[in-house]
Amino acid sequence: MTFENPRASMLQLPKARGIPLIRYLMLRHFATKSRTAIKYASFTNVLQLHEKQLIGFTFPLQELARHLDPTVDTSCFYTFKPNYNDISRAEVFFIQSHQHIIDYFTSAVRMDHAPELSQPEVCFLGRSNVGKSSLIKALFSLAPDVEVRVSKTPGHTKKLNFYKVGKFFTLVDMPGYGYKAPKDFAEMVEPYLNQRQNLRRTFLLVDGQTGIQEMDNIAIEMLEEFGLPYVLVITKIDRASKGLMAKNVLQIQEFIKKKTHACFPQLFPVSSVFYSGIHVLRCFIVHVTGHLPLSS
Ligand SMILES: Nc1nc2c(ncn2[C@@H]2O[C@H](COP(=O)(O)OP(=O)(O)O)[C@@H](O)[C@H]2O)c(=O)[nH]1
Numbered sequence: 001m002t003f004e005n006p007r008a009s010m011l012q013l014p015k016a017r018g019i020p021l022i023r024y025l026m027l028r029h030f031a032t033k034s035r036t037a038i039k040y041a042s043f044t045n046v047l048q049l050h051e052k053q054l055i056g057f058t059f060p061l062q063e064l065a066r067h068l069d070p071t072v073d074t075s076c077f078y079t080f081k082p083n084y085n086d087i088s089r090a091e092v093f094f095i096q097s098h099q100h101i102i103d104y105f106t107s108a109v110r111m112d113h114a115p116e117l118s119q120p121e122v123c124f125l126g127r128s129n130v131g132k133s134s135l136i137k138a139l140f141s142l143a144p145d146v147e148v149r150v151s152k153t154p155g156h157t158k159k160l161n162f163y164k165v166g167k168f169f170t171l172v173d174m175p176g177y178g179y180k181a182p183k184d185f186a187e188m189v190e191p192y193l194n195q196r197q198n199l200r201r202t203f204l205l206v207d208g209q210t211g212i213q214e215m216d217n218i219a220i221e222m223l224e225e226f227g228l229p230y231v232l233v234i235t236k237i238d239r240a241s242k243g244l245m246a247k248n249v250l251q252i253q254e255f256i257k258k259k260t261h262a263c264f265p266q267l268f269p270v271s272s273v274f275y276s277g278i279h280v281l282r283c284f285i286v287h288v289t290g291h292l293p294l295s296s
């Protein structure tokens with residue numbers, strides 16, 4: 001079925017290109033949106049935004065706080081609060097040069113195949129489809145040649161994918177856990193978390209539309225049991241309404257306060273499509289790997 005619009009020929013838009021009008025408009029809409037999105041991969045361009053937009057884009061939690069009842073305690077929203085200069089300094093680590101190579105390094109199907117590296121490491125853990133690979137792509141968007149491995153059959157390829165950021169640190173994309181979580185944890189995730197000496201922080205991704213789910217609870221229990229410092233990253237915030245985001249964020253924040261010990265009190269909400277929250281997350285990674293003392 002096509003959506004050919006009889007007025008199309010009058011508008012002389014799509015006919016000239018032989019594309020149905022609605023598809024032409026959709027393509028144009030997404031092309032414009034993605035051009036705008038790519039522009040904001042760089043914090044230098046984000047800094048050109050008006051103050052209100054700049055804050056909302058850089059600190060999505062602060063934007064959310066504006067919509068909350070003033071009686072809600074939002075102090076944990078500001079636990080890690082770099083200034084714009086810190087964020088710009090951190091961004092330099094994610095820009096490729098001849099002296100500073102950012103690239104996919106290797107994959108391991110078992111922990112004993114993992115490369116021995118001395119530089120600090122951070123890993124990204126979460127359910128299949130929660131947005132791990134997209135987040136790594138967004139973090140590396142200033143080095144577009146980095147080949148981020150995405151499994152074509154989600155949940156089937158169980159590999160640890162290692163990405164080197166020069167000689168400074170490594171990011172590890174963990175196999176996504178699904179309905180087979182206990183088995184996946186036993187084979188891959190547990191041995192990695194238990195044995196990896198240079199692991200500085202684990203980022204556990206939770207979908208902003210659904211909040212913490214049963215499988216995420218298994219991961220949280222494991223991280224708590226191991227006493228490893230971890231951080232919750234809230235993904236796909238562009239897909240959730242402000243109301244839903246507020247509800248999920250407050251619920252998760254309450255959960256962290258009451259039920260966890262090793263979890264960082266502040267959440268990191270991100271959109272890997274529009275890059276909101278990405279710049280602060282880059283800054284946090286550079287900070288926890290020991291390369292950026294905050295100036296503020
Ligand atoms: N709208 C939106 N979609 C996202 C975002 N992050 C990931 N996705 C989509 O979610 C799906 C799963 O993402 P992927 O990164 O492959 O998840 P993984 O299995 O955890 O590595 C893909 O279709 C992505 O395009 C986001 O921030 N916003």
Ligand SMILES: [Mg+2]
Pocket residue numbers: 132133134149150151176
């Ligand atoms: Mg993936």
